[in-house]
Amino acid sequence: xxxxxxxxxxxxxxxxxxxxxxxxxxxxxxxxxxxxxxxxxxxxxxxxxxxxxxxxxxxxxxxxxxxxxxxxxxxxxxxxxxxxxxxxxxxxxxxxxxxxxxxxxxxxxxxxxxxxxxxxxxxxxxxxxxxxxxxxxxxxxxxxxxxxxxxxxxxxxxxxxxxxxxxxxxxxxxxxxxxxxxxxxxxxxxxxxxxxxxxxxxxxxxxxxxxxxxxxxxx
Ligand SMILES: [Zn+2]
Numbered sequence: 069x070x071x072x073x074x075x076x077x078x079x080x081x082x083x084x085x086x087x088x089x090x091x092x093x094x095x096x097x098x099x100x101x102x103x104x105x106x107x108x109x110x111x112x113x114x115x116x117x118x119x120x121x122x123x124x125x126x127x128x129x130x131x132x133x134x135x136x137x138x139x140x141x142x143x144x145x146x147x148x149x150x151x152x153x154x155x156x157x158x159x160x161x162x163x164x165x166x167x168x169x170x171x172x173x174x175x176x177x178x179x180x181x182x183x184x185x186x187x188x189x190x191x192x193x194x195x196x197x198x199x200x201x202x203x204x205x206x207x208x209x210x211x212x213x214x215x216x217x218x219x220x221x222x223x224x225x226x227x228x229x230x231x232x233x234x235x236x237x238x239x240x241x242x243x244x245x246x247x248x249x250x251x252x253x254x255x256x257x258x259x260x261x262x263x264x265x266x267x268x269x270x271x272x273x274x275x276x277x278x279x280x281x282x283x284x285x286x287x
Contacts, residue, residue: 113136155250220254224270271284
């Protein structure tokens, strides 16, 4: 059976961790507390099994993080929009990653239409996606494959929404004249292997539709 830490242990573990960090580098917290300049904005699911800093072996100060149920990028969500604005205007992150994960409760709940209350509102775009891509999803061999595919479609859709955020649009337009602009990426974490899949984005299609400027470079 799985062992969970007790509430007290969390505080004790933290104290032990702080001592250990200082022992290895006595200036660690002095430097950490001075400023942050993370190269990455990470937008992921709130799921407890997706702690992206553990999974990518990154340290405090490297990832600016925003999480919500099923990693949604909703263009009226002031929480997300202000995090994005801070990340690009103040921190000037080099990359923005939307990361979904297989076995996502938000994806499965939306697909089966069994989420109620605000959770249902929150995941309504995923329901739309499962309708829009019904034919492709139905052609897959089983439910696991359908949910996995819907997870990927959701990530791609949310990256597309990022491109529609006016601050990002403006930054890319200006950056293309010679300067800084962030690169956008879509990932899926496979909880069954612990591995991240870097999804191929339909950039040519988005460029043809005017969602992405034609000279935008992925890297
Ligand atoms: Zn999830």
